[in-house]
Amino acid sequence: MPIISDRVEIERKPKLGGGGPGKIPHRRGFGGGDDGDRGRPEDFRSRNQRMRRYRIGMAVCLVSVTVVFVALTFLYVFRLGKGRYDEDAHQWVRDWIALKLPYLQLWANSLVLLLSSATLELARRAMEKKEEFAAMGIVPPRMRRDLPWLAITLLLGFGFLAGQIIVWNSLRHQGAYLVSNPSRSYFYLLTGTHAVHLAGGLLALLVAAGGRLFALKFESQKIAVEVTSWYWHYLAFLWFGIFALVHFAGS
């Protein structure tokens, strides 16, 4: 009968720059992609390894997401500043018509998104606490104090999307359509791209929350919540970037 503490892996924060803290000093010269749980046959499937590889995967995805939004921001600023080229007058003409943004709704949406970010973090922490039970093969008990954070996050996420639809609707009632002016086109484009990304995050959270339905183990559920929370916080950050952009430049 192995000692329990032997089987519980302690989650250690990886330092920046690969290697990881599990590297044994006398092996430093050899380095490599190992994490100290050397010699365990289930390494590839071990909890630490899985978590770390999903984290790297998510970080890499975020790089790709960033590239897309940076490109769209460049286009936005370029189109705003330069205008269009008038063939007849042979000069650049600024034709940007400032957008009247529904600020109340936008701030409400921002608040909802911020709250969802916070509740997702609480969900992640609640799962982290139960992780040791799962590591010992015990079904994690349901604690009375725990609110269903994941479900609340999902609700808030859908709330944000609904709020965005309200924003688009109110713009539509103003007569600001996708095609009427570049300021409209780019506003819909930026917020639309953001919403699509957020919907992807919601889908991942739905799968994580559905857990048992999708035959997910607790461990996988936790990984899904953890990496999605990175993605989610990043999207919240991006949202404020977009908000600042459309507020300070061209509205």
Add this chain to the structure above:
Amino acid sequence: MPSSTTLNAESRRSFLRRNLFSTDHKMIGRQYFFLSLAAVLVGAWLSLLMRIHLVWPHAAIPFLGEIKPENYLAHLTMHGTLMVFFVLSTVPQAGFGTFFLPLQLGTQNMAFPRLSAAGFWTALTSFLVLMAAFVVPGGASGAGWTQYPPLSALASAGPGQGLGTDLWLLSIGLFCLSSLMSAVGFVATTVRHRAPGMTWMRMPLTCWSWFVTSILILLAFGILLAAVILLMLDRHAGTSFFLPGGLLISGKAIANSGGSPLLWQHLFWFFGHPEVYIAILPAMGVTSHLLSVFARKPVFGYKAMVGATLAIGALGFMVWGHHMFVSGMNPYAGFAFSTLTTAIAVPSAIKTFNWVATLYGGRIRYATPLLFSAGFVSLFITGGLTGPILAQPALDTYLHDTYFVVAHFHLIMAMAGLFAVFSATYFWFPRMFGRMMNERLGRLHFWITLFGAYAIFVPMHLLGIAGHPRRYSDLSGVQYVAAMAPLQKFITLAAIVTIAGQLIFLVNLFWSMRRGPAAETNPWECGTLEWTPASYATNEGPGEWRPQVNHGPYEYNVPGVEQDFIMQDAPAS
């Protein structure tokens, strides 16, 4: 015990799960290989049609009839798209990479096996969508593989510009997703799943190339995806991101106004130039690897090779403007792009000299993979030398729309890339299919392809210098162009012979797959981990392979060691 249940999980899966919907990286690698093989066959067939049409414009092709100008443009577009996306950026990276990256790093599978599989199935869907464009009304898109608007943005602009172009855009959008999916797995595998002892500086150069290429994919394909979506919006939602005002299409004015076609060019080439390196970096990695194995010498300047790979990757993002010198640009911007482009010659030259130095004084084994690798170096030099010429805005203004550019990029990207793919196929065939390919046929194939490549593309430089414009389907009425007809005819004949020569490869490939002599564990006496006997044990899915790496990847003819090579996982001396 969890380990014993996972050990043979793969072998207990159903036939379909093992062979079709497998998440094993080796099966996915083979699937990519055959996808690219299908794409290259279609692409080569299209190039043959185009070459025949250029010389005999009114010749009736069996089953297809005469090639009309719009067919020519569609062939041009599809040839470029298939070759660039589905061949050159699929098989060296996703094909061989998915198969060999985990093996060379000493791990059992890619970091995200299901994501890898999803990547392949998305790529296959993307390929089928692209192929569907051939049979829809109006045919395939005719706007070139670069799809410049306004031509690509207006459905009324030509026969293939309706549904054909929509399918093109959909297909490339899917391809972007597929590439991103597989690249995420590549980076995570390289960073997290190296075997104990496999330090960064002990990775084979192939792994370095796959790693850097994955980063390029992550930074570049997102941009293309965004651009494709914007173009789709222009086509179907009425926006004007790329469409300027005042355009007349068959006498009718379009409703859009205020967009910029140059914007597409910037977005496209910001993706498109790194794409060139996405295609060629894995090829460079394979070449470095193979030259070392067959010269029985360590790679000359391993660190310099790694540095050059990184430098090429970084510089690749700063030079996209050199595709747009003639689109109109500030001369200062042109100067900057020109300088940076010329700067890429430095890491490229480092690599070239290192390849030559690797061969110098080696005990060279003249096997087919070596021949093709040496052919790569040769073509890379020939095609590369015209790079600095085209990097000068003044020269490029004259040469840009001529066959000179066609010759340049076909030599350095298409032919060199293809030679690396051939060398990798001959080299890794025993590991992928368990049998050896025929050496004699391989050599014959090499000499035909080498002479063919030069015979096709060297005269094209001359055509370009003489001012023969590219992209036109028929210029027989133009007097100065008509004078170049004999050279064009020679190129076409060379193309026919060369493409016919590829049948030797196909025969060799499929015959060897069934009837070739069984391969030994390590037929080329190569030191990297994919040839260790233990790595074969992972054939049936995740096993317990966990090598301890004690040596560098290219330890050949180490003084004082009896055998002329040391496996990476051999005990430390």
